[in-house]
Amino acid sequence: MKIPYPIFLKRTEDTPRWLPTVTSVGAVLLAFVISGIILAATGANPFQVYAYFYRASFGSWGAFSDVMVKAIPLILIGLGCALAFRMRLWNIGAEGQFFVGAFLASAVVMVPLVNLDTTPRWAIIALMMLLGMIGGALYGFIPGFLKARLHINEVIITLMLNYVAVLWNNYWIFGKWSEAGFQMTKTFPRNAWLPRLADYAAEIPAFSGLTLHAGIIFGLIAAVIIYLIVYRSKWGYKITLIGDNPRAARYAGIDIARNTILVFMVSGALAGLAGMTEVSGTVHRLQERISTSYGFSGVIVAWLAKLNPFAVIIVSILFGALLVASREIQPSGISFLIQGITLFLVISSDVLLRYEIKWVRPAQETAQ
Amino acid sequence: MNWIEIFRSGISTGTVLLIAAIGEILTERSGIQNLGVEGMMLVGAMAGFKIAYQTGNVWLGLLAAIAAGGLLSLAHAVVTIHFQADQTVSGLSLTFLGTGLALVLGEGLTGQVAPIIPRASVPLLSQIPYLGQVVFSDHNLLVYFGYLLVPITWYYINKTRPGLHLRAVGENPAAADTLGVNIYRTRYLYTFVGGCFAGLAGAAISVAIAPGWYSNLTVNGQGWIAVALVIFAHWNPWRAALGGYLFGVLRRFTLDLQGPRMLFGLANPFFFNTNLVFFLQMTPYLLTIIALVWGSSAARKKRIGSPAALGTAYQRGERGR
Incomplete structure (x- = not known):
């Protein structure tokens, strides 16, 4: 039995600037088509499901x-993943770092x-931010240390630490x-809440009922900082x-x-800061289900954004919409799918960026 | 505490890890790392349970699970072997894909009852005191399959010609290629085989060891533990078996710790403060980390490494990285 592989890949250096965007957008669209086919196979009507998705996420200002709100932790986690992935460090532990934060x-x-009664609100929030970040950083230190000193696979360590x-x-x-x-803490006092639009x-008056909180500002600032680190600093270089060529780096x-x-x-x-925004800005207490696997979605966000900090923001909003829409929808695995x-x-599709694809007939190959 | 029962059930639950880990050993020996074991196991668990439930025949369920795990692994194979995508990211997406597929297709299965794998005792051997009770009596048939699997895979990898080709492809694909071994075919084959084993391991949970479909809690991280076990085992089936059974025993031990009022003559803290149970539940995950730290430092001392080409794509005529 011979498995034919008539595809011949030729490494290419000059990738058009627009191609990464096109492949990412194409991948998302195609994913919806394929998921639709699977949905149809299970007996659901994909058009109704997607129409529901749209209404539930972009149908009104409240929904948006x-x-x-869902996009905020995704932005922060996605940025963290984008930075780590640039160095080919597979931090799949954002979920755990989120919880510790x-x-x-x-x-x-x-x-x-x-x-809590006498300390000003800004000081409480600043302390929470600080501790959230310290918690996430310490939890990130463990796999980092094991990887750096003992060369232990960080994927498995970070996953185990999540549990x-x-x-x-x-x-x-x-x-x-x-x-x-109950499986939750008491509601935090108002002093410990991140300001919301509704406040x-x-x-x-247009802001009444809108839950969007100040965490979005952290997300935007973090994106700028990560951008400056990666593209404008010596450390980022x-x-x-290290990511592209560890030997040369050494x-x-x-x-x-x-x-x-x-x-x-x-x-x-x-990721720890993301955890802080979630307890302080969204649920106002610590409870069991504060994360709908943000840590894993953050991985996809970073990859879909091609590790670009500003693209992370856009992709996070799209994924936030997916999370909001799939909250009530059955079957529950559809957003994972x-x-x-x-x-x-x-x-x-990344192969399209690195290689030109040529189709070679087997006969041609043997003739060479 | 009933030690015989702890070891018995340890061997039974350890079989799941054993089957998944041996599949992954075969895949990784060919140079492909598939981190999607968790996803393939979930799909296997779902398919096995669903088909067993719908047809009333548990063996058809097992076949479906094997096929489902294998089919899913082909996605990883195409993406990493032909498209040369990063194996870590591809494995992760396979886990997502598998989880999503299992949840969507497993809709409505929770709470149903399906036929399960029959149990049997080995004649004579089960009469041996203690050992017979632990190892050879009243286990489901997959446990015995696990016993056979270990020596067979070890022999296959180390003593047969296809096993030699497998190792060559994982250690030095360019050299294997010049000797006429088809790298692409070998890697496709063993990625597929690894997927089949993962699917079977998933079904071993849902139709044998802990029957039922509990959405993604059915597998609950065991796929990841299996991947870690492969590293701990230094890609050796015997050590994988040892590790798998050890994990199974410890898992059951921590469960049983919560039962008695007194423990070694002291008041049992886990009985009187049920919240401490969360620390007991952490043990498999912490143990995995400890096993990895231990396993990798032991490997460095003995100079055993992962298959040299693990995680790298092969492209004919291109210099290796």
Whole structure:
């Protein structure tokens, strides 16, 4: 049996600038088509499902505000992943770093670390942000250290740490911090809430009921910072060099181990900040289901955005819409399905960027 | 605490990890790393349970699970072998895809009852005191399949001609190519075989060891543990078996720890504070990390490495990276 492989790939250096965008958009569209076919096969009407998706996510300002709320953690996590992936560090542990960040941020209120009645709101929020980032960074340090010093596969370590972080949070919300036996903490006092658009409804009536919170500003600032690091700083150049050609980087005297740990910690800090925005800006308490696997969606977001910080924002909004729309829809796995197919198509389409594809007939090959 | 029961059920649950890990060993020996085991196991668990439920025949269910795992792995094969995409990212997307497919196609299966794999005892051997009870009596048939699988795969990889080709493709594809081994075909084949095993491992959960479909909690991270086990096992089926059974035993042990009021003459903290159970539930994941740290440092001392070409795409006529 001979498996024919008449495709011949020729490495190409000059990729047109518009091609990455086209392939990404094409991958998303094709993913919707394929998922539609699978939906139809299970007996659902894909057109109705997608029409529902659209209404539930972009149908009104309220819905769109919900989409943006979902997009905030995706932006922060996606940026962290984009930075780590640039160095070919597979941080799949954003989920765990998110939970540890949310935990430490909640500790400010639940322990409490400061007097919640007398401390000004900005100081409480700043402390929560700081602790959230520290929590994520420390949790990112573990796989970074193991990778740098012992060359242990970071994918598996980060995944295992995800489970550990969720169980750690469960210990607190089922036990010490549980409110009246429910699997959640008490609602945080207003002092610990990130400001929301709805808070300004008295001045601007159009904002009433809109849940979008200040976390979006963190996301935008983080995107600018990551952009400056990656494209405008010496450190960013080192990161890219290590990712593209570790051997050359070593000859150039770059400390790969140190940068591995650092990048992992920055990536973790962003995920931890995402956890903080979720407890302080969205749910206002620590509870079991604060993440609808943001950590994994962040991976796809980063890849779909081709690791470009500003594209991360746009892709996050799209994925936020997918998450909002799939909250109530059955079957529940449909958003996973679309995400998985999208990622597959994106990585498959990458071949178009690196290679020119030529079809070679077997006869031709033997004639050579 | 009933130690015989702990070891018995440890071997039974360990079989799941064993089957998945051996599949992944075969895949990785050919130079392809497939991190999508979790997704393939979920699809296998769903397909196995669904077909067993619909047809009333558990063997058809197993076949469906094997086919489903294998088919899903082909997506990884095409993308990494032909399109030369990054194997880590492709494996991850396979997990997403598998999870999504399993949840969508497994809709409505929760709470249903399907036929399960029959149990059997080995005559004579099951009469051996202790050992017979633990290893040879009243296990489902897949457990015995696991016993056979380990020596067979070891022999196949190390002592047969196709096994030699497999190792050559994983260690030095360019050299294997010059000797006339078809790299693409070999890699497709073993990626597919690994997927079949992962699908079977998933069905081993849903129609044998913990019957039923509990959406993505059915597999609950065991696919990832299996991938870690491969590294811990240094790509050796015997060590994979040891690790798999050890994990199974520890898993059951931590479950049983919650039962008694007294433990080693002291008040059992897990009985009186049920929230401490969350720390017990962490143990498989923490153990995986410890096993990896231990396994990789031991491997460095003995100079055992991963297959040299693991994770790199092969392109004829292009210099290796």
